[in-house]
Amino acid sequence: MAVHLEPVHIEPIGVIHTCFKEKFGIPRQPNLAAKAPGMLEFFPEFARPEAVRGLEQFSHIWLVFVFHKVVKKNGKWSSMVRPPRLGGNKKVGVFASRSPFRPNPIGISCVRLEGIESTPKGPVLHLTGVDILDQTPVLDIKPYLPYSDRLDTARDGFAPAPDNKRCQVSFSDMAATQLQEKEKAIPNLMPIITQVLENDPRPAYFDAHLPNLERDIRTDVPQENRVYGIRLFDFDLKWQASGNKIRVLSLDPV
Template identity: 35%
Template sequence: MKEIKPIAFFHSPLTSKFGIPRQSGLSDSLIGKIVFEPQYQREEALRGLDDFDYLWLIWGFSANKSYDDSKLTVRPPRLGGNERLGVFATRSPFRPNGLGLSSVRIKRIVNGVIEVVGADLMDGTPIYDVKPYISYVDSHPTARGGFTDKKEWQQLSVIIAEEYSKCFCEEELTALKEVLSQDPRPQYQHDAARVYGMSFSGKDVKFRVEGNVLEVVGVDN
């Protein structure tokens, strides 16, 4: 079998695993860029792509440790991290081959770089393939969703004081609020006094959560 190699790398304001949206499409203001390797950053490789609205990305969980083949079950955050399901019945990032699949919206294509919205990839993620999303074969609106149909994700209300809001441009601030509303904390941690830190757009965003409210309590450059 031919060795697969990255055709591109992803650029995002999220530079660590902490804070990455748990699924693509949850943060519709989060903008990232697909920057191709030199041999693929050519006009003919992307010819016709601007006629599509969405892409499938096949990528690698490059920040994960080696997969343990003996662990065939995982704890989905949607179930509170307390119930185990088979790895192939979930979208856990800890997978035998460390491959991810995401559907993202195309914002624009400029000079061979694809700018997309709503990706659940961290900065520097290797991308192995890009394919157009085709609704008549890729969309199944009546399909069952397993445990996700039974457990609704609870979004948080986000409070960011003006002194911290001004650290970001309007576009960044909107994306940050969307990311934080998804509750980036590990699901087994619910200490209202604990302060968490998350890297976003080159800044360290500190926050705490009490009940269903997340409050930003600091931003460090």
Template identity: 40%
Template sequence: MSVELTPIGSLHSPFSQKFGIPRQSAGLTDIPGYITLTPPYDDLNGFRGIDAFSHLWIVFQFHQSIEQTQSYSPLIRPPRLGGNDKMGVFASRSSFRPNNIGLSLVKFVKIERVSGQTRLHISGVDCLSGTPVLDIKPYVPYADSHPNAVSGYAKEQPQATLSVTFSPDLPAQTEEMLALMTQVISLDPRPAYHQRPEYQALHPDKIYQLRLYDFEIGFIVEGNGQAKVMTINR
């Protein structure tokens, strides 16, 4: 049996590359984004009553993972475990999984018609810009929240681990853009093995390149938990 899915729209976010995307939407609740709906799913009648819900589930497809996945692998290396230990793909939220389907919890902001398009504005986005959206459902606390649930090796929400500063000779940026860069970098988007002291000792001046919208941002991480933005190019 085969199943064919048709996207109902595409998600637009600040993230034009995988590096820097928070691993869960709860990590950065203020990241803005919107979904552009495609016909016939752009009919506003399909969203009647949605403004009564504060949060939404976004069902989407890891479209870039499809291109990178050659064959099914039952084991993956969760970043939460430092990239060393292997876990079953069904005991993880890895993007490299059968059907490459993802689920994200976001905050509803508003829905509007703009230049003939229906746009659903959301925040707390953790998806690559251009991600195909398969479905949208309201978050219902009594059904979706289980305070006593056990979450295995992912017991706690990732916290900001880096303090972020900016080189004084950088071009001026809006407060919103500075806040976005600070939020993303503070969660330390580097690969897990780059965060180990021995790696940092060997590569103290390594510059990491992050892309947000059409900005190329270069930053370094110093040994004292400080990240410094060195370049911002557009």
């Protein structure tokens, strides 16, 4: 039976600024990098103090946002995706995943609300635990309600627990010196970097616990020799990996 639906107009209410300047390196779920900061600024039409009145009583909020940098292959969506949690090789239905490659590129994240700042341009939300690309449009905000949003009897499919394959992160002497200088302007920078890298941002098809003789199938470069880069804040984080050990090489200005 054909159903006629009136067009739905959805307008972003604001934009979120985060430390993640590119998609590579963003944690695959919220709160995996608990210190990762974000700041939500409202667009003028929605920058009304009364619109967030009472929100300060909640410790966490849901953000509904747009995956604005997702490019669909041939302009089409796929009904099957390869979740990183399954190694990037097994497929599941797109609606059984949190993949950004969806019919409608809408995402949700539950993040910590650290505070609400009053500014001449309206309220600004300060957040942590974000897993969202910088400059992402936000569609809506809803308070997190533990009594209904946390369901102790819920089934968790192919992701029954956090991924325990944590990487050990260390810093070179150069990186440690640069880090000390940058922490004067960026609080909690060491735990932010550590939490991002602990979760192993490398492509899902690479298992950090396999022997180091594995080569990158795209470049034929031994994994332990490859230098990775992640754009964070105003610098390029350079690092190398060997098995489940990651060493930060430098924090280079962009």
